[in-house]
Amino acid sequence: MRHSFIKSRPKKLISSELRLVLSFFSVTLFMLLSTYGFLAYKTYAFGSSVKRYQMQTETLKVALDEMDVKISFIEKEASTSEKVFTANTVLKESIKNLFDLVPERITLSQAQLEKNALVLYGVTPNKEIYEFMLQAPLRSIFHRTYSSFYPLENGWYRFVSTNYLDDEDL
Numbered sequence: 273m274r275h276s277f278i279k280s281r282p283k284k285l286i287s288s289e290l291r292l293v294l295s296f297f298s299v300t301l302f303m304l305l306s307t308y309g310f311l312a313y314k315t316y317a318f319g320s321s322v323k324r325y326q327m328q329t330e331t332l333k334v335a336l337d338e339m340d341v342k343i344s345f346i347e348k349e350a351s352t353s354e355k356v357f358t359a360n361t362v363l364k365e366s367i368k369n370l371f372d373l374v375p376e377r378i379t380l381s382q383a384q385l386e387k388n389a390l391v392l393y394g395v396t397p398n399k400e401i402y403e404f405m406l407q408a409p410l411r412s413i414f415h416r417t418y419s420s421f422y423p424l425e426n427g428w429y430r431f432v433s434t435n436y437l438d439d440e441d442l
Contacts, residue, residue, distance in 0.1 A: 378394055419432070
């Protein structure tokens with residue numbers, strides 16, 4: 273006995289509508305999980321980049337501090353070099369002035385220049401030429417001047433002139 277006008281269909285456990293809903297949910301779930309995975313990877317990559325940049329920053333700070341130390345050392349060396357150059361220029365001019373101060377008739381054999389003293393060794397025809405032509409200018413420059421004479425066989429004199437500056441003027 274048949275009471276239906278249509279043929280009965282077998283019942284399925286999962287209907288086509290339920291399959292459609294489940295496929296949409298699975299696609300949505302897949303998209304959410306893949307977005308979460310992508311964001312987790314980007315967060316990890318960003319964190320490692322931040323750590324790498326922090327390490328680079330620390331390395332650069334250390335290098336910058338080392339460069340600052342080197343720059344200050346170079347500046348000190350340049351200052352010292354400038355002082356030495358100035359002192360050498362002054363010494364050169366002083367030596368030139370000293371040799372310009374010595375008259376032609378007096379011959380110097382040795383000159384010792386110290387911080388606050390000048391010692392001259394030389395030969396002069398007589399004591400008067402030495403006293404008027406060399407000792408007088410030396411006395412105007414130095415505070416204390418001492419001279420010793422030693423006669424030579426030819427009538428000339430060997431002399432040693434020691435001249436001092438007092439420390440208060442240095």
